[in-house]
Amino acid sequence: MARSVLCVDTADRIDDVATAVEDDESLTARTATSVEAARETLEAEPIVCVVTGYDLPDGTGLEVVGAIRETAPQTPCVLFTDVPPAEIDTASFEESIVEYLNRDLPDAHDRLGFIANDVIDYSAQASFIRPDDEDERLETLAQYDVDALPIEESFERLTDLIASHFDAAVSFIGLIEEDEENFLACHGGDLDTLTREDTICTHSMLQEDVMVVEDILQDARFAENEQLQNLGIRSYAGANMTASNGQVIGQVCLLDHEPRGYDAEEQAELEDFADTAMEILELRQTVRDAERTEVAQ
Known part of the structure; x- marks a missing residue:
C-alpha cells in the first residue's frame, strides 16, 4: 500500500x-x-x-x-x-x-x-505520546503485583462477558507498561504484548472518555500500522482502568474486523466494565497485601 x-x-x-x-x-x-x-x-x-x-x-x-x-x-x-x-x-x-x-x-x-x-x-x-505524569503513572502501576495475583480466570470470564455483551470479535484487558502493553486476558484473539508504538491504547489512555476508532484504515494515526493490519483490526473502542489516585494504568477494549461505531450508551457500558476490571484488580491486591502483613506478624 x-x-x-x-x-x-x-x-x-x-x-x-x-x-x-x-x-x-x-x-x-x-x-x-x-x-x-x-x-x-x-x-x-x-x-x-x-x-x-x-x-x-x-x-x-x-x-x-x-x-x-x-x-x-x-x-x-x-x-x-x-x-x-x-x-x-x-x-x-x-x-x-x-x-x-x-x-x-x-x-x-x-x-x-x-x-x-x-x-x-x-x-x-x-515516537509515541506519553502522559505528562508518566513517571507517577508507572509508579502506580508498579504497586500492583500482577504476576502474583490470582486474576487470570476472573479476567478471562470478564472478557468473555464483554465480547458477548457487545457482540464483538475481540475483547481484552491490558496494562500499559513503560514500553509495551501487557494483555492480562483476551477473548477472540491471541494477544500477549504489543509495543506502545503499535497499540491504540497508547492514544486511548490520554482521553478521559471512551475512545472509538470506527475505521482504523481511515484514521491517519493508525492507517499505516502494519501490526494492526496483520491482526485484521478495523475498529476499536477503549475505556480507561483508573486507579484510586486518578492514574490510568490500563484499558478494557473491544476490537472488530470490520468498521464499527459505539453509541453513548454502549460507551458508558464499556466504562462500567473497565471500572469492574479495576475493582477486581484492587480487591486482589488488597487481599495479597493483607496476607503479606499476616505472614510478617
Missing part, C-alpha cells in the same frame, strides 16, 4: 512538489493549495506525512503544522521551501516531527521522496 503524503503549496508550485514526491514509488501524493484545504484533507483522509511550502495564500506552512497537531500530532512534516530557516519561527516545531529542506538545493527534488519516507519511518519507530 502506497503511503499517502499531503503536498501543500501555491498553485504554481504544487504540481512540481507532487511529482517530486511520486517519483518515489512507495508514495502517493494528495494536494492542497491553501491552509484551509490542507485542514480539510487532514480531517477527511489518512495522511502519513505532509510536505508543505512556507508562503501560502491564506497563511504559512506553520499553520499547516498546527493543523497536524490538532488532528494527528505524530504525523511528520517536511517544510519544503526557499525561505531561509532564520526567517522561520522554528520554536513552533517543538511538538511535531518537522524536517527542513531548502527547495533551491540542486538535488532537493530528487531527495524529497527519500526524506519523506525517512521521517515517516522515524515517526513510526521512535
